[in-house]
Amino acid sequence: ELLTIKSDDTVGRVKVYEAIVKGENIPEPGIPESFKVLLKELQSLCLNVEVLSKDGAAIEMRDGDDEDLERAAANLGINLSRNESASIEDFA
Structure with missing residues (x-):
């Protein structure tokens, strides 16, 4: 799961796209957001x-x-x- 570039790894997707366009080797995958969410959920427990x-x-x-x-x-x-200059009063 951590060895490939996942769809929720925005930075990784951009780096892969750049590598493909430039004809370079695809970089190592980053940390997917789902893994970061899992860590936060475990920390919340x-x-x-x-x-x-x-x-x-x-x-x-x-x-x-x-x-x-x-x-x-x-x-x-x-x-x-x-x-972002909106305040809560703007939506009331």
């Missing part, structure tokens, strides 16, 4: 979950890599820099 490398070293799981997210969004034509 007060279970201490550690992700380990092959060598047994703990891997820090970040909530998101802003640089990769912004790059992926730009490649998809999505603008994430818009200022």
Whole structure:
């Protein structure tokens, strides 16, 4: 499950698309969102979950890599820099 690029790995999909277009080798898969959700669900049950490398070293799981997210969004034509100025009163 973790050895292939999944449909919910947005950054991974963009990297694969770029590699195919440029004729390069497909990069290693990233961490799918479903795995991140599983970790959060286990943590919500007060279970201490550690992700380990092959060598047994703990891997820090970040909530998101802003640089990769912004790059992926730009490649998809999505603008994430818009200022959300609406307040709850606007919807009442």
